[in-house]
Amino acid sequence: MFIIPDFLRGFAAECSPEARELGLLHEHKAIAKRHRRVQASWAPHLEASRAAIVEAAQLCPPDRRRRALVIGAGDCLDVPVAELAAIFEHVVLADIVVGAEAKKLARASRGRVTCEQWDASGALAGLATVKATLSPADAHLYFARADAGPPPGGEPDFIVSANCISQLGLVPGHSLPAYEKDKQVPERCAKAAAKRHLEWLHARPAAVRILLADAARLDVGPDGKLLKRDTLHERFGLPKPDKLWRWDLAPIPEWSTEFHRVHEVGAWIFN
Numbered sequence: 001m002f003i004i005p006d007f008l009r010g011f012a013a014e015c016s017p018e019a020r021e022l023g024l025l026h027e028h029k030a031i032a033k034r035h036r037r038v039q040a041s042w043a044p045h046l047e048a049s050r051a052a053i054v055e056a057a058q059l060c061p062p063d064r065r066r067r068a069l070v071i072g073a074g075d076c077l078d079v080p081v082a083e084l085a086a087i088f089e090h091v092v093l094a095d096i097v098v099g100a101e102a103k104k105l106a107r108a109s110r111g112r113v114t115c116e117q118w119d120a121s122g123a124l125a126g127l128a129t130v131k132a133t134l135s136p137a138d139a140h141l142y143f144a145r146a147d148a149g150p151p152p153g154g155e156p157d158f159i160v161s162a163n164c165i166s167q168l169g170l171v172p173g174h175s176l177p178a179y180e181k182d183k184q185v186p187e188r189c190a191k192a193a194a195k196r197h198l199e200w201l202h203a204r205p206a207a208v209r210i211l212l213a214d215a216a217r218l219d220v221g222p223d224g225k226l227l228k229r230d231t232l233h234e235r236f237g238l239p240k241p242d243k244l245w246r247w248d249l250a251p252i253p254e255w256s257t258e259f260h261r262v263h264e265v266g267a268w269i270f271n
């Protein structure tokens with residue numbers, strides 16, 4: 001398989017200037033690089049994500065299989081694109097950064113799969129214009145009041161929110177000057193953006209929807225002993241997930257030399 005070199009990734013990726021300015025292209029490249037370093041550790045999580053998506057897609061009745069939308073598709077590591085293209089007439093891969101991997105999948109599909117550059121938070125264009133002067137108390141309001149608008153490609157029968165909900169406010173929040181004055185800014189932005197994303201998903205009851213998201217963050221010692229556990233999904237007002245699995249996100253020494261960073265990933269199905 002041809003691996004796209006890092007220096008070409010930036011050129012090949014489509015990303016709006018404001019998303020680039022707010023750190024999203026950098027994050028896209030960082031995810032791809034970490035995946036290459038710890039591929040074997042991520043494999044069970046990626047497989048579990050793809051299986052959960054295919055299982056949820058089967059819940060769409062046969063006469064409602066026109067269009068699937070994947071939000072936060074990224075490089076489609078956790079997205080079973082070929083399987084979705086076999087179930088639905090059309091698959092839309094949406095992300096704020098459309099990279100070379102997603103474009104390659106679209107080209108190979110002969111028109112069944114298309115890529116859309118789309119801001120699922122609806123906040124980034126406005127946020128970039130006021131970034132320099134935004135006060136720490138106001139930053140999250142941009143996400144709380146934003147509207148992502150209609151789904152790219154038209155109303156879908158199936159929606160996948162692919163492990164992006166926690167990033168929608170967190171990544172841009174870290175790149176705001178307001179963060180230097182108040183370290184809680186990214187967390188408040190993350191909560192506000194996640195709430196709006198859930199509202200957007202809930203406003204589409206005609207579609208089967210699957211949300212993949214971090215449910216908990218664990219620090220695990222070299223001997224396998226649990227050192228720390230933070231539950232994440234409750235801060236977004238989510239109940240217990242329908243499915244849960246483990247993601248060995250950053251084995252020693254990726255994040256720390258003292259502990260493995262592990263996530264529990266949940267799948268919530270709204271039908």
Ligand SMILES: C[S@@+](CC[C@H](N)C(=O)[O-])C[C@H]1O[C@@H](n2cnc3c(N)ncnc32)[C@H](O)[C@@H]1O
Pocket residue numbers: 024028031071072073074075076077078079094095096097118119120121122124162163164167168
């Ligand atoms: C953790 S990655 C998900 C992994 C991805 N599904 C894959 O398999 O490669 C989160 C994705 O959300 C995207 N994202 C972050 N903020 C976004 C936004 N405002 N709108 C759309 N996508 C966004 C990122 O660009 C990234 O591709």
